[in-house]
Amino acid sequence: MTAYILRTIGQGALVLLAVAFIAFSMFRFVGDPVANMMGQEATLADRAELSSRLGLDQPFPVQFLRFVRDAATGDFGISYRQGRPVATLIAERLPATVELAVLSALFASVAGVALGVYAAIRRRGIVAQGVMMLSLVGVSLPTFLIGIGLIYVFAVELRWLPSFGRGETVRLGWWSTGLLTASGLKSLVLPVLTLGFFQLTLIMRLTRAEMLEVMRSDFVRFARARGIPERTIELRHALRNTMIPVVTVAGLQLGSVVAFAIVTETVFQWPGLGALFVNAVQFADVPVMAAYLVFVGLVFVLVSLAVDLAYLAFDPRLRGTLAAR
Amino acid sequence: MSAAPLRPPGRLARAWDSDIGYAFRRSPVAMLSTLVVLLAVGASVLAPWLAPQDPFDPTQLDLMDGMTPPLGTNEITGRTFWLGTDPQGRDLVSAILFGSRISLLVGFASVILSMAIGISAGLVAGYLGGRTDALVMRIADVQLSFPAILVALLVFGIFRGVVPPARQEEATLSVLILAIGLSNWAQYARTVRATTLVEKGKVYVEAARLIGLRPLAIMVKHVLPNVTGPVLVIATINLALAIIEEATLSFLGVGMPPTQPSLGTLIRVGQGYLFSGELWILAFPALALIVLSLAINLLGDWLRDALDPKLR
Numbered sequence: 001m002t003a004y005i006l007r008t009i010g011q012g013a014l015v016l017l018a019v020a021f022i023a024f025s026m027f028r029f030v031g032d033p034v035a036n037m038m039g040q041e042a043t044l045a046d047r048a049e050l051s052s053r054l055g056l057d058q059p060f061p062v063q064f065l066r067f068v069r070d071a072a073t074g075d076f077g078i079s080y081r082q083g084r085p086v087a088t089l090i091a092e093r094l095p096a097t098v099e100l101a102v103l104s105a106l107f108a109s110v111a112g113v114a115l116g117v118y119a120a121i122r123r124r125g126i127v128a129q130g131v132m133m134l135s136l137v138g139v140s141l142p143t144f145l146i147g148i149g150l151i152y153v154f155a156v157e158l159r160w161l162p163s164f165g166r167g168e169t170v171r172l173g174w175w176s177t178g179l180l181t182a183s184g185l186k187s188l189v190l191p192v193l194t195l196g197f198f199q200l201t202l203i204m205r206l207t208r209a210e211m212l213e214v215m216r217s218d219f220v221r222f223a224r225a226r227g228i229p230e231r232t233i234e235l236r237h238a239l240r241n242t243m244i245p246v247v248t249v250a251g252l253q254l255g256s257v258v259a260f261a262i263v264t265e266t267v268f269q270w271p272g273l274g275a276l277f278v279n280a281v282q283f284a285d286v287p288v289m290a291a292y293l294v295f296v297g298l299v300f301v302l303v304s305l306a307v308d309l310a311y312l313a314f315d316p317r318l319r320g321t322l323a324a325r
Numbered sequence: 326m327s328a329a330p331l332r333p334p335g336r337l338a339r340a341w342d343s344d345i346g347y348a349f350r351r352s353p354v355a356m357l358s359t360l361v362v363l364l365a366v367g368a369s370v371l372a373p374w375l376a377p378q379d380p381f382d383p384t385q386l387d388l389m390d391g392m393t394p395p396l397g398t399n400e401i402t403g404r405t406f407w408l409g410t411d412p413q414g415r416d417l418v419s420a421i422l423f424g425s426r427i428s429l430l431v432g433f434a435s436v437i438l439s440m441a442i443g444i445s446a447g448l449v450a451g452y453l454g455g456r457t458d459a460l461v462m463r464i465a466d467v468q469l470s471f472p473a474i475l476v477a478l479l480v481f482g483i484f485r486g487v488v489p490p491a492r493q494e495e496a497t498l499s500v501l502i503l504a505i506g507l508s509n510w511a512q513y514a515r516t517v518r519a520t521t522l523v524e525k526g527k528v529y530v531e532a533a534r535l536i537g538l539r540p541l542a543i544m545v546k547h548v549l550p551n552v553t554g555p556v557l558v559i560a561t562i563n564l565a566l567a568i569i570e571e572a573t574l575s576f577l578g579v580g581m582p583p584t585q586p587s588l589g590t591l592i593r594v595g596q597g598y599l600f601s602g603e604l605w606i607l608a609f610p611a612l613a614l615i616v617l618s619l620a621i622n623l624l625g626d627w628l629r630d631a632l633d634p635k636l637r
Contacts, residue, residue: 018467262474281478
C-alpha cells in the first residue's frame, strides 16, 4: 500500500512538472519581461544588465530548472501589473478562495448525497420528481446567471444578505477568516450557494442513479431476506456501495470548482485567487497567470491523491489488492 | 387508372420517412426546440434588416433615449421601445439580435474548429495506433481534466500578451473562437478514436487496404462516415456549451468589448443596473441566453436518444 501511495505521488509530481513547463513557456513566449520591468527610457546596457541578472541570457533548460526550483520554494517573481511579489499576492487571497471552495464542496456533497438518496428511495414522490426537474434546469443555467439571480432575490429585493465582498474578517496569523464574524458568515452564503449549485446537481443525480442500481442488486435482496430493516439496508449497505463512483466524480469535478470559482468570485467581487487570475488575464500579467496555473495543478494532484485514499476508506477489498501489488 | 411512373422519393422525403424523422414527428420537445433554434438563427442572420437600429453604430444612438423602460414611452424623445433601452439609448431588441448573432457565430465557428481538430486527432490516433495513439490520447486526457473555461482564459491571456494593444479589439472575435474551439476538442477525439478502433478491424477496411487505397483515403472515405451520428450529438451539446462559455468569458470581461456586445457582455453591462432597479437591461439578454442554450441542450438530448439504437 505504501508503494501504491508512493507511485501516485510520483505520477502527481510528473503532472506538476508538465504544468510547470507550460507555465514557464508562457514566460518565454508572452511579452518581454525586461521591457515589462523597466521603463521606456532604459538604455540598452541597462536592459542587458537586467537580462543577465534575471538569468535570461542562459539556455532554456537552465532557465526552466531555475523556474522549477524557485516555484518549489513558492517564488514566482513579481507581478508585472501590481509590482509586488506574486507569492504575497497569492498568500493574501488564498484564504478567501479556500474557505469558499471548501464550504461549497461540503455543502454540495452533504446536500447532494442526501437529496440523491431521498430521490432514489422515494423515486415516484412529487418532491423527488420536482428536485430532479430543478436539477435539470440547474445544469443548463450558466453559473454567473445563478449568482446574479441569487443577488437579485436575497440582496436587492429581500435585503437579507450582502451582495459582494467578504464582510469583516478576523486575522489568525497570516490567515484571514470570515468564519468568525456575523457579517463574514452572511457574506459567504450566496457565493457558497452559487458555487455549490452545479456540483450539488451533479452529485445528486449521480447518487440517485447509483443508488437505484445498487438497490436492485442481489446482496440487497439477501439483506432484505435476512430481515434487516429497510432503513439500515438503505443507509448502511446500499449507500456505502454508491460512494465509490460518487467520490470519483466529485473529486474530478473539483477542477470545475476551481473554474466556477473564477466566475463566482467575479460575480460577488470576492477577493480570491480566481478574481486575481481574471485580472491577470485581462492585463497579460504572466507571473500571476503562471503561478495560478501551477497552483491549480497542485490542487488537482492533491485532490486525485485524496480520491485514491478515499477509495481505500470506502472499499476494504482494495486494501488487500493494493497491499499485494 | 394507368400506373403513373413512380418518381423515387427525394432526399427530403426520405429524411422525413426515416427513423429519425419519425422520432422527430413524435416529439413535441424536439419540434419546439428546433423551432426556437431556427428562429434564433434566422433572426440573428437577418439582424441588420430586422433590428430597428444598429447598436454598434454610435451615430444611431441617442443619449436622450437612455433608460427607457420596456414598452414605455421616453419622456423626452417620445419614442417607444419594446424591451426598453440601456443608459446609452441602445434599443435592447436590436442589442439582443446583434448579441445573439455574435454568440451564435462564436458558437458555430468554435464547434467547427473543435470538430476539425478532434475528428482528425481521433482518426489518426485510432487508425495509426501505437505511440501516436498514446500521445494524442494522453493530451486529450489532460485537456479533459482541465476545465474548458480555464483553458480558454489561458489562451486569451496569451493573446493579450502577444498581440499589440491597438489590434486587440478587432481580433477579439477570432481569439474567442480559437480559445473556445481549442478547449473542447478532446471529446470528439475520444469518440472518433473509439469508433475508428472498431471499424479498422472490419473486413471492408481490410479490402480497401488491399486494393491499395492510401490510409488518408480510407480514414476519410470509409471510417469517417461511421462516426457522423455520435459526432453530431456531441456537436449539438457542445454548441450550447460553447455559447455559454462565450457568454461567461464576455461576462468576466475577457470577451467581446461593450462596443460590440455579445449576450454575455450585455449581461455584464446590465449587472451594473441591478441595484438601481433597471432590471430589464439585465433580464432580457439573460432570458435570451437561457432560452437559446436550453433549446439547443434539449435538441441535443433528444438527438442522443433518437440515435441510440438501444432506446428504440
